[in-house]
Amino acid sequence: MTNSNFSRFDLQAFLIEAITAQGFSLPTEIQERLIPAIRSGKDVIGQSQTGSGKTLAFLLPIVDMINTDKAEVQTIITAPTRELATQIFNELKKLLDHQEEQTIQAKLLVGGTDRTRMIDKLEKAQPHIVVGTPGRINDLVSAQALGVQNTSMLVVDEADQMLDMGFIEDVDKLASRMAVELQMLIFSATIPEKLQPFLRKYMNNPRHVHVKPEHATAPTIEHRLISLRHRNKIEVTIEVAKIVNPYLAIIFTNTKEQADEVADAMQTAGLNVGRLHGGLQARERKQIMKQVNDVKIQYLVATDLAARGMDIKGITHIINYNIPKDLDFYIHRVGRTARAGKEGLAVTIYEPQEQEAIEKLMKRGINFIFADIKNGELIKLEKPKFGGNKPKSKSTVSSGKALAKPKKVKPGYKKKARYLQEKKEKRDRRLNRKK
Numbered sequence: 149m150t151n152s153n154f155s156r157f158d159l160q161a162f163l164i165e166a167i168t169a170q171g172f173s174l175p176t177e178i179q180e181r182l183i184p185a186i187r188s189g190k191d192v193i194g195q196s197q198t199g200s201g202k203t204l205a206f207l208l209p210i211v212d213m214i215n216t217d218k219a220e221v222q223t224i225i226t227a228p229t230r231e232l233a234t235q236i237f238n239e240l241k242k243l244l245d246h247q248e249e250q251t252i253q254a255k256l257l258v259g260g261t262d263r264t265r266m267i268d269k270l271e272k273a274q275p276h277i278v279v280g281t282p283g284r285i286n287d288l289v290s291a292q293a294l295g296v297q298n299t300s301m302l303v304v305d306e307a308d309q310m311l312d313m314g315f316i317e318d319v320d321k322l323a324s325r326m327a328v329e330l331q332m333l334i335f336s337a338t339i340p341e342k343l344q345p346f347l348r349k350y351m352n353n354p355r356h357v358h359v360k361p362e363h364a365t366a367p368t369i370e371h372r373l374i375s376l377r378h379r380n381k382i383e384v385t386i387e388v389a390k391i392v393n394p395y396l397a398i399i400f401t402n403t404k405e406q407a408d409e410v411a412d413a414m415q416t417a418g419l420n421v422g423r424l425h426g427g428l429q430a431r432e433r434k435q436i437m438k439q440v441n442d443v444k445i446q447y448l449v450a451t452d453l454a455a456r457g458m459d460i461k462g463i464t465h466i467i468n469y470n471i472p473k474d475l476d477f478y479i480h481r482v483g484r485t486a487r488a489g490k491e492g493l494a495v496t497i498y499e500p501q502e503q504e505a506i507e508k509l510m511k512r513g514i515n516f517i518f519a520d521i522k523n524g525e526l527i528k529l530e531k532p533k534f535g536g537n538k539p540k541s542k543s544t545v546s547s548g549k550a551l552a553k554p555k556k557v558k559p560g561y562k563k564k565a566r567y568l569q570e571k572k573e574k575r576d577r578r579l580n581r582k583k
């Protein structure tokens with residue numbers, strides 16, 4: 149237990165125990181580099197690929213640094229969605245459960261839960277660590293249920309999504325209510341330019357640790373592409389879903405309407421399916437996440453609400469009902485599988501208008517394998533038939549065309565060939581009769 153490679157971080161014994169109990173012996177690179185920096189009190193920007201262990205990179209030093217003599221909020225951890233906040237909170241609990249006495253208190257504060265009850269509980273005791281969504285946390289500060297004026301550590305997880313979802317102002321407001329001497333920890337897979345004003349405002353000479361990925365996505369993901377051709381998309385999706393027979397799969401759609409449509413059809417087809425999108429009630433979202441985590445369902449149909457940050461154990465397959473408008477989301481979506489070195493298969497169904505997007509993903513280093521359904525199996529197709537799998541920089545334009553060609557031209561070509569053949573046979577018969 150004590151010879152864990154985590155022990156040189158000089159963390160409290162119960163934390164080492166908790167990590168060992170989860171079977172982790174080696175810190176990931178981002179953990180390796182960030183844990184000491186956070187403990188030394190530095191502002192930190194942690195940027196690394198999804199699935200690289202950012203959560204523990206901040207949870208371990210945070211828990212370690214809590215002063216239990218003070219019954220006040222010492223750290224606030226924010227995440228853009230309730231699901232993500234809940235996930236972080238559960239990770240935190242796994243650590244706290246190993247305390248000899250439950251001296252460090254943590255609370256999950258997210259929207260969609262009973263606010264009055266939350267306020268009542270907070271009146272009785274203030275937690276040391278708060279995990280939540282920025283909106284609800286601010287709300288509780290405004291209601292004077294949560295005291296943050298002395299809180300000196302703020303974590304912003306999935307900062308780029310916070311920005312996209314318009315929550316960065318909430319985070320800004322929260323930060324302005326906290327202690328002046330604020331240690332800020334920002335985590336994200338990407339640090340977009342638009343985030344810079346916020347970073348400049350709050351970060352004092354931060355340590356920016358960027359673990360650059362060698363590959364666009366984890367090397368253990370296989371990416372397959374299926375051309376829809378003239379088939380029904382929902383039927384193909386269901387067929388793929390059945391063939392891959394996953395432990396747990398997420399089927400991503402671009403809209404909630406599609407998500408409902410696909411989920412309904414899968415249900416009708418007798419598959420064990422759940423759905424997750426922004427159109428559902430908070431209670432429904434919570435229920436489905438519980439079912440997912442308990443592996444009560446085999447398929448989750450979801451919008452990109454579930455694409456970022458979510459670390460669900462046992463996702464073996466991702467099926468993309470369509471290619472996301474924002475290509476970064478392809479990376480986010482497939483990143484829900486093949487986490488922490490495990491393997492995963494991503495199957496994307498595409499149509500002709502999506503071929504440019506595919507080309508772009510290939511340029512980013514996604515190595516697609518073309519595939520199709522045959523006799524109840526996913527078979528690999530020959531590369532030449534479907535155009536360049538590895539676009540060479542100069543020929544990308546033409547390889548894009550090569551990709552497009554077979555589907556557009558081939559059916560016509562076949563028809564024409566058949567037509568010519570028939571014409572020839574007719575003519576031959578006519579000639580024969582004449583003879």
Ligand code: ADP
Binds near residue numbers: 179199200201459
């Ligand atoms: P990120 O936030 O970078 O996307 P997570 O913190 O969600 O990644 O971690 C991804 C997965 O890796 C989780 O299932 C987590 O339990 C696991 N993990 C974290 N640290 C380690 C480690 N040191 N060794 C092995 N697995 C780890």
Ligand code: MG
Binds near residue numbers: 203457
């Ligand atoms: Mg994360």
